[in-house]
Amino acid sequence: MNTTVNEANARLKVAISEAAQRLRNAMREATTGLIDRDHLAELMILAAVAQEHVLVIGPPGTAKSAVVRRVAQSLGGQYFEYLLGRFTEPAELFGPVNLNKLREGTVETDIAGMLPEAEIAFLDEVFLGSTAILNSLLGLLNERQFRRGHTRIRCPLRICVGAANDLPDDEGLAAFADRFLLHVFIDSVPDARLEDLLEGGWQMNRRQVNAYADLASLDVLNRAVPLVDMNAIRSDLAQAIRQLRQANISLSDRRIVKAQQLIAAATVLAGRQIASKADLWPLIYVIPTAMGQRNAREILRDTLAHAQHPLLHAVVEVASQQPMARLGRLLETADQLLAETDTANKVKPVEALLREIDANFDQSSMPETLQARRQQLMGLLEAN
Template sequence: MSDNMKKLKQIKEALNNKYMERESQIEGILVALLSRQHLLLIGPPGTAKSALSMELSQMIDESKYFQWLLTKYTTPDEVFGGIMLKDMEHGIYKHNTENKMAEAHLVFLDEIFKGSSEILNSLLKAINERTFENGTEEVDMPLMTLVGASNEYPEEDAGLNALFDRFMLRFEVDTIKSRDNLIAMMKGTRHLQQMPKISLEELENLQFLCEMVDIPDEIYEKMADIWQELRDEGIVPSDRRLQRSYSILQAKALIEQRQIVEIKDILFLEHVLWEDVEQKVQVSDIIRRHAQDVVSRMLEAVNEEADDIMKGLNKSDSTSYVLEATQKIKSLSKELKETKTKYPVRSRDIEIVSERLKRDLGILTNSVLEPIEEPV
């Protein structure tokens, strides 16, 4: 493993340790950075969308970062720089781009869909072509990745489809769900950790290495199968989205410390291949059917059912619910044992889920045990 690859792994692990329950979003922003694609984060305020982006920028030595909150009153000058008065005297409207988006490698724009049509039109070309018209010159931007954030998806009739389509990767972000993680977050001890660093040159070397990741023919065949089934269901990702999805697969493989794309990497495209939010579940199901084996799909279904059962405990801790939930968990455990017998080669994966079910049973048991009071 090269030093750069080690640093990539260290950055991912450090971010996961510091930002709890953000594993998929962290992987998403790293994939976006390696593949030089753009990423959208959808979720309520206070869910570390901007903090994660800023943290990553600080881990990249010599990089430039730009962050801005868009409103309907935001002008292009605020994002790209004010007009230089000296040039304006000669009829040239040139922006002072210092410390603005035009010079940034990583950009975070909050409330990305709240901007005026003027600023959004300016962003479209910058995001897609990574160029900026500054006076009479068209300037190349060093932009690697733009992270857009919003509290909600854009409305269908808001005229934002073109901007929405520019974000190859789309992730939802929610508040912390685990009680233990919530306590750890409130204590704030994880924020004291020393974060690893990578230089801008080393990151660019990783981006080059990403382009060299091999894509076997079976990946193209599998992608064609997915494309066909999506079309059969009336879901038609643009040719541009399909073509750029291969760079996403290469980045996903590189993050996994591989130089070849594997079938399982295609699962990551559930964050890529849908055009409308209502298509998300259907697209995910189609991708999983093609990119997951029988055991993996079964284990995921068991985990999802167990999640639903345990969520119900938060709403009702009555004895009757606990007894019913216990029986359901035991039934899932029995199903896992049968699967383990049938697919012994997957014993390790099955054991991981089995241990999770054992922990769930312990939680259910403890929820109905009455504390024994010491005699006075």
């Protein structure tokens, strides 16, 4: 009996690992050519695994729609995108009333190709929707159900990304914004990376996004989330919430409880079944305001010192902004450089990586895995 259980667990672990790697490949494909937007793509994957939604706040022209569209293309599935305005009608999102049914006295909505059939959705300027639209969206986001007249359907929605330039001041709209568990704030690409922006944008317009994963990969990971053992970090999570409250950063009970879903999703994507302190970083994105997130990084500095992830490098770095959060990216970059055969053109990248490693870790604090890569990189430089 134990042998059978162990074999089943081993197969599940392999399936989860393979699914997570496929999603990682999809994220790489989606963000090629996009500068400083890796964290948004990774946050979308985390949200999809946790079966939650993302709100993106940032100025116009900061590639919000490009990231969402490319992630959707790399995952496959039915995609729906719409730019809302003050005069957007519900039918533009949910479909028109079926006139033939209406003549028979039945109010049914023709949803073919519309939001209720979408598996991945992007709603730009989401707060400009009318009361009727937002009310229908609440049911769709919370319960994955669409109700209108006699139409009652279960929606296949995996993730909805809403976008806006700013958070709303109106209390009613703020309550709607709260339905997006993850909030991420993005800015224009900084001056220091303008050359990268120009080069990436030029290349991006000349290549198609390939599907490196599929929604079946999400299914495997979705099923694994409820199986995560949260007992080991529950007291740490509670203490982090207390620290935030003491600093007047308040979270609703609903957001606090749902944060566990994100932590469990991060654990699954890391290939583990027991959550640890390394997985507490999603709490930063549960905080609804940009100022609250900035303050929380300092308040939870000791807690976030443990943050790291083998796949979600960028989003953990943004959340923690501490050395251990950079470990996964440093190791991956080192492996890529060590695997390259064109040694002449990788001297400068190797030197830059070594400088970054030494800036983040001294000899006593550097993990053994990174120490080994550093020695290999030094050997590569000496050979050149």
